[in-house]
Amino acid sequence: MKVVIYGAGAIGAWIGVRLAQAGHHVGVVARGATLSALRRDGLRLIDGDVTHAVNVEASENPADLGVQDLVVVAVKGPAMASVAAQIAPLLGPNTTVLTAMNGVPWWFCEGLGPDFAGQRLKSIDPDGAIAAAIPGAQTVGCVVHASCLVEAPGVIRHHQGNGLIIGEASGQPSERVEALAAALVAAGFNASRSAQIQRDVWYKLWGNMTMNPISAITGATTDRILSDELVRGFVTSIMLEAKEIGARFGIPIDQKPEDRHEVTLKLGAMKTSMLQDVQAGKAVELDALVGAVRELGQLTQVPTPFTDALLGLARLHARTLGLYPA
Numbered sequence: 001m002k003v004v005i006y007g008a009g010a011i012g013a014w015i016g017v018r019l020a021q022a023g024h025h026v027g028v029v030a031r032g033a034t035l036s037a038l039r040r041d042g043l044r045l046i047d048g049d050v051t052h053a054v055n056v057e058a059s060e061n062p063a064d065l066g067v068q069d070l071v072v073v074a075v076k077g078p079a080m081a082s083v084a085a086q087i088a089p090l091l092g093p094n095t096t097v098l099t100a101m102n103g104v105p106w107w108f109c110e111g112l113g114p115d116f117a118g119q120r121l122k123s124i125d126p127d128g129a130i131a132a133a134i135p136g137a138q139t140v141g142c143v144v145h146a147s148c149l150v151e152a153p154g155v156i157r158h159h160q161g162n163g164l165i166i167g168e169a170s171g172q173p174s175e176r177v178e179a180l181a182a183a184l185v186a187a188g189f190n191a192s193r194s195a196q197i198q199r200d201v202w203y204k205l206w207g208n209m210t211m212n213p214i215s216a217i218t219g220a221t222t223d224r225i226l227s228d229e230l231v232r233g234f235v236t237s238i239m240l241e242a243k244e245i246g247a248r249f250g251i252p253i254d255q256k257p258e259d260r261h262e263v264t265l266k267l268g269a270m271k272t273s274m275l276q277d278v279q280a281g282k283a284v285e286l287d288a289l290v291g292a293v294r295e296l297g298q299l300t301q302v303p304t305p306f307t308d309a310l311l312g313l314a315r316l317h318a319r320t321l322g323l324y325p326a
Contacts, residue, residue: 032153095138143165203253241293
């Protein structure tokens, strides 16, 4: 395949290196120090004691890379408006766009049945520009279960996990998902197909919609967040609101918040991606992780006072730091 990675951050670069090692032609849309590093040293992945380096075609202008078979979009939510404005030269009629992102994506409602299909989430895609630029019919969703970290421009360290769950944005099975899953397995990923990728998106979000913003506000790792009885109760209340929202649009979660807390605690002192963004002075993706949940609550008529409080506090904190638009 001809593949472009749009967003050479931790996850995008990890996927890019593995696909290049499997023999695919990999290009990267990048800029600044990352672009310079890719042109000089290639894309590098540190896995344990081994460093893998692959040559990639890198440019800040998607038109230089041309139409692709696969475009992996692996950016944070705040960058999606810019991606939508520039992605057209990469897309042909048979191009698949794989979205390896956190939170609720712009295509989320496409696979929720007739009552929600076509519903645009204004918190994610306020003017519809993203959906117009990246049609749902060409989009495959991806939920990532792996931990990677950017050590330097163009240099990624893989910590743990190797899971990719993929499925059509429409929620329907397809031959291209079968073929893409096979290609990802051949590249060394633990790739699986989802009958409804929205379920996997929602379940992952159920845990990180609280840990991320609370850690960003407090600077605490996940173990410290859950060790405080009052904060843990706050987290539980938010998760119960999200659980009810999911049940209303057909994605029930057969688990208690306390069960998920125990899973999170087993991971140890984790520094969330949003806390890392705050410490690096990068924009935070509150809309995809929290704002969209609040909006889905309004659509399903589920009151969300605890989610509202979390969004308000996290938004105010990020705005004070200049990391969220006023």
